[in-house]
Amino acid sequence: MTFELWTGLITGQPALSVLVWLSGLIVVMYVARQPVHQMILSLVRSIRNTLRLMAQSVMLAEKQLRNRNREVLLAQGQEHAERSIEREFQRVEALVNRDLSGYPSLQRDLEEQITRIDEDYTQSGEVPPKPPEWLKAIEAVAEIPDNGSSVVGKILSDIHNTLKKSLHKSIQEYRRANRERHNLLKKMMPYWRSLTNSLNSVEKKITGLEQRAAIIDSQMQSYENIRQQADFSERLLSSSSMTQFFISGLALGLALVGMYVNFQLVALPMEEMVGASSYLGSSSIRASDVAALFIISVEIILGLFLMESVGVTRLFPIINLLDDHKRKAIFWIMLTFLFIFSGIEASLAYMRDMLAADREALSQILSGTDVAEPALRWIPSVGQMVMGFTLPFVLAFVAIPLESFIYSFRTVSGLLGVWLLHMLVVSIRFMGNVIYGIGRILINAYDLVIFIPLKLENSFKKRSAVSLEKLVEKPAKKYAEIELSENISSKVDELKEAER
Amino acid sequence: MKRIFLSLGLSLTVVLMLLLGCSEPRSKKAVYVLVDTSGTYSQQFEKVQGVMRYMLGTLLSGESLALARIDSESFSEKDIVARMSFDLRPSMANAQKRAFLESVEKFGSDILPSKYTDITGGLLQAIEYLNETKATEKYILIFSDLKEEIKQGQVRDFPINFNGTHVVAINVTKLQSDNVDPREYQQRLDAWAARVKQGNGDWKLINDLNRLEAIWD
Numbered sequence: 042m043t044f045e046l047w048t049g050l051i052t053g054q055p056a057l058s059v060l061v062w063l064s065g066l067i068v069v070m071y072v073a074r075q076p077v078h079q080m081i082l083s084l085v086r087s088i089r090n091t092l093r094l095m096a097q098s099v100m101l102a103e104k105q106l107r108n109r110n111r112e113v114l115l116a117q118g119q120e121h122a123e124r125s126i127e128r129e130f131q132r133v134e135a136l137v138n139r140d141l142s143g144y145p146s147l148q149r150d151l152e153e154q155i156t157r158i159d160e161d162y163t164q165s166g167e168v169p170p171k172p173p174e175w176l177k178a179i180e181a182v183a184e185i186p187d188n189g190s191s192v193v194g195k196i197l198s199d200i201h202n203t204l205k206k207s208l209h210k211s212i213q214e215y216r217r218a219n220r221e222r223h224n225l226l227k228k229m230m231p232y233w234r235s236l237t238n239s240l241n242s243v244e245k246k247i248t249g250l251e252q253r254a255a256i257i258d259s260q261m262q263s264y265e266n267i268r269q270q271a272d273f274s275e276r277l278l279s280s281s282s283m284t285q286f287f288i289s290g291l292a293l294g295l296a297l298v299g300m301y302v303n304f305q306l307v308a309l310p311m312e313e314m315v316g317a318s319s320y321l322g323s324s325s326i327r328a329s330d331v332a333a334l335f336i337i338s339v340e341i342i343l344g345l346f347l348m349e350s351v352g353v354t355r356l357f358p359i360i361n362l363l364d365d366h367k368r369k370a371i372f373w374i375m376l377t378f379l380f381i382f383s384g385i386e387a388s389l390a391y392m393r394d395m396l397a398a399d400r401e402a403l404s405q406i407l408s409g410t411d412v413a414e415p416a417l418r419w420i421p422s423v424g425q426m427v428m429g430f431t432l433p434f435v436l437a438f439v440a441i442p443l444e445s446f447i448y449s450f451r452t453v454s455g456l457l458g459v460w461l462l463h464m465l466v467v468s469i470r471f472m473g474n475v476i477y478g479i480g481r482i483l484i485n486a487y488d489l490v491i492f493i494p495l496k497l498e499n500s501f502k503k504r505s506a507v508s509l510e511k512l513v514e515k516p517a518k519k520y521a522e523i524e525l526s527e528n529i530s531s532k533v534d535e536l537k538e539a540e541r
Numbered sequence: 542m543k544r545i546f547l548s549l550g551l552s553l554t555v556v557l558m559l560l561l562g563c564s565e566p567r568s569k570k571a572v573y574v575l576v577d578t579s580g581t582y583s584q585q586f587e588k589v590q591g592v593m594r595y596m597l598g599t600l601l602s603g604e605s606l607a608l609a610r611i612d613s614e615s616f617s618e619k620d621i622v623a624r625m626s627f628d629l630r631p632s633m634a635n636a637q638k639r640a641f642l643e644s645v646e647k648f649g650s651d652i653l654p655s656k657y658t659d660i661t662g663g664l665l666q667a668i669e670y671l672n673e674t675k676a677t678e679k680y681i682l683i684f685s686d687l688k689e690e691i692k693q694g695q696v697r698d699f700p701i702n703f704n705g706t707h708v709v710a711i712n713v714t715k716l717q718s719d720n721v722d723p724r725e726y727q728q729r730l731d732a733w734a735a736r737v738k739q740g741n742g743d744w745k746l747i748n749d750l751n752r753l754e755a756i757w758d
């Protein structure tokens with residue numbers, strides 16, 4: 042119908058008909074050029090403006106999310122730093138309690154050692170007795186010449202002998218006194234050594250405290266940076282959160298594998314308890330599977346409370362706020378329950394092995410073969426029981442990566458949200474520019490269709506401009522000539538005036 | 542956020558526990574195996590045993606299985622060799638399967654050929670049993686040449702309500718007369734297929750015992 046309309050305007054001349062139609066269309070388009078251009082431009086501009094507004098609001102949301110992320114990150118970092126500092130102080134406290142509690146006895150020991158050394162030193166300082174004063178008088182008498190008198194000679198000889206004896210005795214006394222002093226000094230040696238050792242141990246303890254103090258200083262510095270909301274602290278915490286996210290994610294993945302193994306151990310024997318062909322409502326989820334998952338979930342929850350009660354994790358502030366006595370009670374209760382569940386799981390694992398063996402035997406009977414008892418049948422049974430007993434305890438430690446994952450997930454999801462919003466902004470802006478570009482292309486394409494009348498219009502305009510120029514040029518020339526003559530006459534007048 | 546995670550986990554556990562309380566079997570199969578003991582068919586019991594072993598290996602806890610013979614008057618409880626609804630506990634179900642297999646083997650060793658073949662009576666008995674099991678999928682497996690021979694005076698020519706039961710003819714043997722005119726064999730099969738379909742049942746023929754899983758298709 043449409044094709045006939047285009048080709049049937051002039052009977053027997055389809056090409057001419059199409060040409061006439063096209064000419065008419067071009068004329069209509071030429072006439073409507075201005076409003077169509079305006080319409081296209083206003084349409085694409087309004088779309089672009091709308092998209093810009095959208096982009097701005099998304100940017101605002103991105104900024105808000107970024108700020109919120111920053112707040113959360115810094116708050117988490119602050120809490121973490123506080124915990125680290127608290128932990129360091131606890132260590133210092135333990136160090137002080139352990140090492141410095143022995144200081145009174147150490148001080149007593151040191152004082153005793155110093156007293157002994159002092160006493161020994163005092164004793165070693167006692168001077169040996171001097172030779173008697175009368176020796177000098179006797180020496181003077183002995184030096185008197187005998188003048189050949191035998192009596193005097195004898196007396197003098199006696200005096201000399203007495204003097205010699207006295208000197209010998211004095212030397213002996215002096216040597217004995219020196220020996221005693223040396224002995225006393227020798228006795229001081231172990232006290233000195235002991236004193237040195239005591240002081241060395243004190244030095245070591247003080248050094249340990251100094252190291253702890255240095256760690257606390259650095260942590261206090263980072264805490265201060267977080268409190269001042271420094272940019273590099275934020276970057277540091279972001280990077281740390283990402284690392285934590287991946288590490289804890291990996292640990293949770295491994296825990297999931299452990300849970301799967303645990304599930305396999307428990308699911309089959311649970312069929313004995315809740316029925317093998319029971320399902321949840323009309324779903325395809327088996328009741329025995331749900332029961333097995335429930336047992337595993339309970340074990341994980343017990344693990345969470347256990348870790349919480351010993352202060353390893355801080356997922357439940359209520360437990361953290363309890364006093365030590367109650368926390369200890371919770372710890373023992375959870376540990377007892379965990380033991381009970383481990384025992385249950387070990388027995389379920391054994392039951393699973395029995396059921397599997399029974400099923401295998403039945404399938405052998407049904408296939409018509411003789412039932413064969415495999416060698417070392419007890420090894421997998423014991424292995425499964427041990428696994429059933431230990432896995433609940435292993436799963437209890439899931440609390441640690443879970444806590445890290447939850448904390449870091451907030452940061453990572455926030456960063457991801459910011460990135461997505463940023464990409465949305467870029468996409469919206471790009472789309473706005475593309476739509477505007479399409480509008481410009483449409484306008485140019487429109488002009489391309491009507492290029493013949495446009496060309497004609499341009500040439501017509503050019504011609505009109507030339508004739509208008511000519512029309513404007515003639516009066517302008519005349520006016521210039523008049524102006525020139527007026528200038529000359531005025532100059533002449535001026536000269537005449539000057540001559541006068 | 543961590544509180545939300547934990548409360549969600551706990552709520553989920555509670556919901557699952559509540560669902561567990563009202564759990565019920567989703568799909569339940571019941572199979573009734575009819576064995577023709579007339580003529581030469583009684584000598585093919587090994588094939589029946591193979592199918593019974595397959596059934597015992599395939600059926601799960603909570604599902605039902607019965608074995609009955611087709612003889613001169615099959616609409617009777619005395620023709621049921623063994624019937625069992627397997628316990629929900631796998632260990633008990635395994636014990637039941639062993640006992641069932643023993644019954645089958647005992648029946649195979651004591652089998653006596655019957656004079657007539659009351660297939661309709663056997664089917665009626667099977668439908669009655671299957672309806673009682675309240676199974677969601679009901680199957681009747683027939684080991685027979687499908688040639689009904691009834692005593693004089695017995696009325697078997699009436700429509701049967703199969704109530705959605707799948708009727709599977711297994712190992713339908715050809716008679717001497719079928720060799721003379723093979724159309725008889727096909728006519729016999731078509732007649733039974735039409736009768737089952739008219740009674741709101743589903744008809745299937747499996748002659749290859751190596752693809753028994755086709756029973757459940």
